[in-house]
Amino acid sequence: MTTSNTFSPTARTVAVGTTVTWRNDGNTSHNVTWDDAAGRNAALQGDGTSDIADFASGVSHTRLFNTAGVYGFHCTIHPGMNGTLTVQ
Ligand SMILES: [Cu+2]
Secondary structure: OEEOOEEOOOEEEEOOOEEEEEEEOOOOOEEEEEOOHHHHHHEEOOOOOOOEEEEOOOOEEEEEEOOOEEEEEEOOOOOOOEEEEEEO
């Protein structure tokens, strides 16, 4: 879900109960950091919980979402690299 220094798509909507995958298709490391506690708390066990720490090109990580809401996230390495996940 990351290409160069953007999230692609920048906004995605999924059903409650969906496991979402972030895949790094770029050439540099990225992370997925929730903008607030709602996102951190909603990102349940995939291959980890809450924020996704820096991960390298070619690597994927997953989180499960069982709570409806609109959750903003960003990469702390790259200013302006933002995304929104809507769970409904
Ligand atoms: Cu990044």
